[in-house]
Amino acid sequence: MAEFSSQVRSAESSPSHFAKATTPMSPTELPSKAPTIKKTKRYSRPRVRCRSPTVIQRLKKTRRVKANDRERNRMHSLNHALEKLRVVLPASSFPEESTKLTKIETLRFAYNYIWVLTETLKMNGKMQEYEAAGLPNPLPTHHNLASGHFTDAEVKNESHLVDYSSWIASPDNTTASSVSGFESNSDESFMNLDGSFGCADQLGAFPMDMNQPFFQPSNLFCDENNVPSFQPYISAPFPM
DNA sequence: TAGGCCATCTGGTCCT
């Protein structure tokens, strides 16, 4: 934490108020530990300093200034952490196309992004269970997408999900184009600022809008009659 | 110009 504080203070982008921040003493600056000398108690009553009102006022002011300084640094460290979170979110991959996420957007996006990744992992686990049991892949494929079980809108969403989950599952994130025929490469596959996912030059919206209900991958599995059941939206994982 | 977002200040509370 102390390390971070110094990082923040030394940040190039630091506004002028950083200059006001108190600089903690480095270990070398710290006073060497003086040998402890046991002092004899000279007063029987607790010492109460006699301070004039002006002294008290001055004391209060310096305390307030120091508290403000700490609070400023605390908020800067919080913002720094948020910034680090921003840069690992997919939306940050295309800064030229997106504005910086606000604080609340960053938190919601992160929450939802983690949720999607978790669901994807669960889905992959289920796929392996199906394979191990010798059952047909329940996930939407080109074959079952064309089988008439889905509406056009559903097919659209399904293909996006397949792309998305494959993209996430692939180590180099290059499989999205191969799954449903997108002519994209890894550089073009991304999560849009609004939470939609797709390729640079196409896509409606993979329904991952931060403020909208969510697509649930686990709902893509076939029912007992081997008919793909599909429920495109569920309640948003993040309470909006 | 209203509204959203942000940084900062401030006083209160809790903890060490």
Next chain:
DNA sequence: AGGACCAGATGGCCTA
């Protein structure tokens, strides 16, 4: 006593 944390207040900046 002093630091950390929190929430309310305030003012500046930006955008629709």
